[in-house]
Amino acid sequence: MTNWIDIGALDDIPPRGARVVRTAHGCVAIFRTGDDQVFALDDRCPHKGGPLSEGIVHGASVTCPLHNWVFSLETGLAQGADEGSVPSYSARVDSGRILIDAAQLSGQLSDRSAA
Amino acid sequence: MKQRLVVIGAGMASGRALEHLFAADRDGWDVTLFNAEPRGNYNRIMLSPVLSGEKAFPEIVTHDDTWYEENGVTCRFGEKVTHIDRAAKTVTGETGAPLAYDKLLVATGSNPFIIPLPGHDLDGVIAYRDLEDTNAMIQAAARPGSKAVVIGGGLLGLEAAAGLKLRGMDVTVVHLMGHLMERQLDEAAGYLLRKALVDRGINVLCSSNSKQILGRDGKVTALMLEDGTELPCDILVMAVGIRPNTGLAAEAGLATGRGIHVDDHMLTSDPDVLAVGECVEHNGAIFGLVAPLYDQARVAAQTLLGEPAHFVPREVSTKLKVTGCDLFSAGDFGDGDDREDIVFRDPARGVYKRLILRDNKIIGAVMYGDTADSSWFFGLMKDEEDIAEMRETLIFGPAYQGGDPLDPTAAVAALPADAEICGCNGVSKGDIVAAIQGGANDLAAVRATTKASGSCGTCTGLVEQVLGVTLGDDFVIPAAQSICGCSDHSHEDIRRLIKSRELKSQAAVWQELAWKTRDGCHTCRPAINYYLLADWPLEYQDDPQSRFINERKHANIQKDGTFSVVPRMFGGMTTSDELRAIADAADKYDVPTIHVTGGQRIDLLGVKGEDLPAIWADLNRAGMVSGHAYSKGLRTVKTCVGKDHCRFGTRDSSGLGIKLEQTLWGAWSPHKFKLAVSGCPRNCAEATCKDLGVICVDSGYQIGVGGAAGMDLKQTEPLAQVASEQEAIDITIAFYQLYRETAKYLDRPYKWIAKVGLDWVKERVIDDLDMRQALIDRFAISQSVYQKDPWAEHAKDRAETYQPVADLTLQAAE
Numbered sequence A: 001m002t003n004w005i006d007i008g009a010l011d012d013i014p015p016r017g018a019r020v021v022r023t024a025h026g027c028v029a030i031f032r033t034g035d036d037q038v039f040a041l042d043d044r045c046p047h048k049g050g051p052l053s054e055g056i057v058h059g060a061s062v063t064c065p066l067h068n069w070v071f072s073l074e075t076g077l078a079q080g081a082d083e084g085s086v087p088s089y090s091a092r093v094d095s096g097r098i099l100i101d102a103a104q105l106s107g108q109l110s111d112r113s114a115a
Numbered sequence B: 001m002k003q004r005l006v007v008i009g010a011g012m013a014s015g016r017a018l019e020h021l022f023a024a025d026r027d028g029w030d031v032t033l034f035n036a037e038p039r040g041n042y043n044r045i046m047l048s049p050v051l052s053g054e055k056a057f058p059e060i061v062t063h064d065d066t067w068y069e070e071n072g073v074t075c076r077f078g079e080k081v082t083h084i085d086r087a088a089k090t091v092t093g094e095t096g097a098p099l100a101y102d103k104l105l106v107a108t109g110s111n112p113f114i115i116p117l118p119g120h121d122l123d124g125v126i127a128y129r130d131l132e133d134t135n136a137m138i139q140a141a142a143r144p145g146s147k148a149v150v151i152g153g154g155l156l157g158l159e160a161a162a163g164l165k166l167r168g169m170d171v172t173v174v175h176l177m178g179h180l181m182e183r184q185l186d187e188a189a190g191y192l193l194r195k196a197l198v199d200r201g202i203n204v205l206c207s208s209n210s211k212q213i214l215g216r217d218g219k220v221t222a223l224m225l226e227d228g229t230e231l232p233c234d235i236l237v238m239a240v241g242i243r244p245n246t247g248l249a250a251e252a253g254l255a256t257g258r259g260i261h262v263d264d265h266m267l268t269s270d271p272d273v274l275a276v277g278e279c280v281e282h283n284g285a286i287f288g289l290v291a292p293l294y295d296q297a298r299v300a301a302q303t304l305l306g307e308p309a310h311f312v313p314r315e316v317s318t319k320l321k322v323t324g325c326d327l328f329s330a331g332d333f334g335d336g337d338d339r340e341d342i343v344f345r346d347p348a349r350g351v352y353k354r355l356i357l358r359d360n361k362i363i364g365a366v367m368y369g370d371t372a373d374s375s376w377f378f379g380l381m382k383d384e385e386d387i388a389e390m391r392e393t394l395i396f397g398p399a400y401q402g403g404d405p406l407d408p409t410a411a412v413a414a415l416p417a418d419a420e421i422c423g424c425n426g427v428s429k430g431d432i433v434a435a436i437q438g439g440a441n442d443l444a445a446v447r448a449t450t451k452a453s454g455s456c457g458t459c460t461g462l463v464e465q466v467l468g469v470t471l472g473d474d475f476v477i478p479a480a481q482s483i484c485g486c487s488d489h490s491h492e493d494i495r496r497l498i499k500s501r502e503l504k505s506q507a508a509v510w511q512e513l514a515w516k517t518r519d520g521c522h523t524c525r526p527a528i529n530y531y532l533l534a535d536w537p538l539e540y541q542d543d544p545q546s547r548f549i550n551e552r553k554h555a556n557i558q559k560d561g562t563f564s565v566v567p568r569m570f571g572g573m574t575t576s577d578e579l580r581a582i583a584d585a586a587d588k589y590d591v592p593t594i595h596v597t598g599g600q601r602i603d604l605l606g607v608k609g610e611d612l613p614a615i616w617a618d619l620n621r622a623g624m625v626s627g628h629a630y631s632k633g634l635r636t637v638k639t640c641v642g643k644d645h646c647r648f649g650t651r652d653s654s655g656l657g658i659k660l661e662q663t664l665w666g667a668w669s670p671h672k673f674k675l676a677v678s679g680c681p682r683n684c685a686e687a688t689c690k691d692l693g694v695i696c697v698d699s700g701y702q703i704g705v706g707g708a709a710g711m712d713l714k715q716t717e718p719l720a721q722v723a724s725e726q727e728a729i730d731i732t733i734a735f736y737q738l739y740r741e742t743a744k745y746l747d748r749p750y751k752w753i754a755k756v757g758l759d760w761v762k763e764r765v766i767d768d769l770d771m772r773q774a775l776i777d778r779f780a781i782s783q784s785v786y787q788k789d790p791w792a793e794h795a796k797d798r799a800e801t802y803q804p805v806a807d808l809t810l811q812a813a814e
Helices: A102-106 B012-024 B044-052 B065-070 B131-141 B155-166 B187-199 B247-251 B290-304 B374-382 B429-437 B443-450 B460-474 B491-500 B506-512 B524-535 B549-553 B576-588 B609-621 B653-664 B725-742 B749-756 B758-767 B769-786 B790-802
Strands: A004-009 A017-023 A026-032 A038-042 A056-058 A061-063 A070-072 A091-094 A097-101 B003-008 B029-035 B074-077 B081-085 B090-093 B103-106 B110-112 B125-127 B147-151 B170-174 B203-205 B210-216 B219-225 B230-232 B235-238 B242-244 B273-275 B317-319 B327-331 B340-346 B351-358 B361-368 B420-422 B563-565 B593-596 B602-607 B634-639 B673-678 B692-697 B700-705 B717-722
Touching: A026 A097, A038 A091, A056 B524, A097 A102, B003 B012, B012 B029, B012 B290, B044 B131, B044 B155, B081 B247, B103 B290, B125 B131, B131 B147, B131 B155, B131 B235, B147 B155, B155 B170, B155 B187, B155 B235, B187 B203, B187 B327, B187 B351, B187 B361, B219 B235, B273 B290, B327 B374, B361 B374, B374 B420, B420 B429, B420 B460, B429 B443, B429 B460, B443 B460, B491 B506, B491 B524, B506 B524, B524 B725, B563 B609, B576 B602, B576 B609, B602 B609, B609 B790, B634 B653, B653 B673, B653 B692, B653 B725, B673 B725, B692 B725, B700 B725, B717 B725, B717 B758, B725 B749, B725 B758, B725 B769, B749 B758, B758 B769
Parallel strands: B003 B029, B003 B103, B029 B074, B103 B273, B125 B235, B147 B170, B147 B235, B170 B203, B634 B673, B673 B692
Antiparallel strands: A004 A097, A017 A026, A026 A038, A056 A061, A061 A070, A091 A097, B081 B090, B110 B242, B210 B219, B219 B230, B317 B327, B327 B361, B340 B351, B351 B361, B563 B602, B593 B602, B692 B700, B700 B717
8 A cells, every 4th residue: 555645845855965864763765867857765885884865876876975886776776896885765746736646654673675 | 603714814815815805795794904015006017107106006906994893803014923822723913912712814925036146135235026026116217317237037036127228227137047037938039129228228238146235334336247257336126036025924833845845726735824925935935926826816715615616726717917018928838859940030020929839739839029819829728728720820919810811809809718818817808798788888897897917917908809809889999088988078078068069967968078978977976976066066956866975965974874074173273162062063963083183073873864964054053064084075274383482483383273174165076185293393283284274494395295195205396485374375276276176176276286286276376376366266266156155055954955855664564
């Protein structure tokens, strides 16, 4: 079951940029790619806890600002030689508004694999 | 509870052991690393290219400060360990109290063997072991007409001799045995090697015994041989072998022989003490080549982790790192009744190959001049393959084993998957092919995924051939290093094309220069963004999304995700009002740490990202602007107080420093740019290790450029001496603008000068006054756009973006 909630306008996030959403379980980073897709991942690199929302967004990937780990925004999986993954959540754009699935967000602590 | 691991010695083995340990368990260990050398781990086998000038020291550093910091390693470099107390389980260094350990890893390496000839303690007699020795040789070679004698015609001695010759010295090698490298080469190959070295102008004396080292005033002047010959020299390098460094371990009561005794798990006679590297003795053998040391490192790490692992010595091969001398040797090549040889010679090309067979198996191989097939032979040898069926054509290599036509890459193509390509890191052809099939489609990517060619580098060509064979026509061995995986163009080409084809947006660069990715990556985007804003300040709009976080947020991100805030203090001068405002801001925003930086600024560390716009606004109100302590741009101008206060000061150094900083601040450049102005040659502002430094003297201003005091320590080189303050300012601006317009992104000025040459810079900045003025004019245009306080701008217009876009904490119950 999904529960889409509006967290802001697409234009609140610059293209190839990110902002965070504060949740009860920590910050979630909302990414906007160069072609206006949006993705939501935990704002925490599994390597050293770097804030992924501060990284450089390229293609459908983001590079962690601390040690240059690169993650796929689509899967949350680390790319290249690094191994690790970031929990990701459903997000979409509707009429210029960004929606994310609150059902997944609230379930994030009890059942991360569902994300 | 973390286990305390103390490591004595930061060599290649211990560095690799720590890598394995952290890869498996990053948080389980509290590591303290002692090193007698005043630096961390570097690739010691690459000192030869450093000596010859083919590489710079930073290129051979394997673990930098960041790595130690990231892994929480406490570094005690430049400190010898004086005592191990195994009963108390403590280690004592030269400074400091005994340090407790749960596990101890001894990696004290080896000492060079110094022949106790009369005069061996003279100044100028050195070994070839560490960076100090290398630098001593480089220094000696810098004197025109200087002479060197190298005692020892083994691997190390010959690499030293070739390097010194390349640096222009007159070099003689004195070798006790009848032919060079007698432990690795047979006589024929030794002869060819000698011939090649003599052709390069190196004097080689074999079967020569040294008798005495002669000196004058405590300094070496010549080596006297047994037969009375005197060889004059300014330095004498002894490279006759190494001895495991067991002193500390023996004193601590650990079992030692030639080396520190270890078992298959790399445990010494004390189960809490492990040892790896050149200091150990395992089943009677000691080790000098890197491949088995890496195996030991892996086993030691596994033992520490409680995993079962056994060290098994493996066959090792040798290659000489002298450019242009291709030789290879492996296995056993002594004579014997049960052995047969297959020999191939081509005297005109200087090629010699010899395989030593026993029972139809290869047990040894020596090659000189053409070593392309060496991995294939080495593979047959290690696998003890029966070669009876291909014996007739064996020596011609794998390309001839199926009648296939000759192709330069055929030898590599014919290698089986388990053939070893990178001996240092034990990487097989199969590993590399797997990496390539997994997407690693250039040398850098293969190196990153497999470590192949990452240590001594001699297999680089082979790795490229494997790339060529695997990728076919898709792989072209690149002439110059491309900017990143997104493009085949080098930085230099891209800068040129941006100017010549008037590319004024990132999209134009991506399209016109055939970018392979949609919108670049974290490596190329900041570089392209910089090139565009430097070349087209009026047309191009700076793209914050193509900047590293520090430059995008105008603050330095710290490892916990907080930021640091450094207000600008022009010329390092401040006021009580500014200090009061800084103190108030620190209190108001709960700043946990306040630090005074090396550039005479105050650093507020630990500021939360959301608070940045507010703290900036407070500092703005007190008249302060961003100090750009985070930027690839103008950083600081450090000054002394000059003649207003100092009794030695010749001029108003702080005044000049303030003027320079007021002119230059806000500008971006390929890398950070630091200045200093000293009021007299006593140089209290340390102007001689800055990117640009001015020293005031009675007659005017001495301007030096290309200094550094980071990874490299460089003294500035004199650019000009001028009489007026205005001319000093003009030259500084012109120099900075020339650097901004032509340097590669992330090259500091000293690296840029090394590439373009100081004379080239002088022609444009000093000699040609029109060009100097044009540079100053272009800088002014750029500053009209970029000299603005980003703090004020962000605090006013972008404060919102520093906050979360939404706060769902109240809806968490949904």
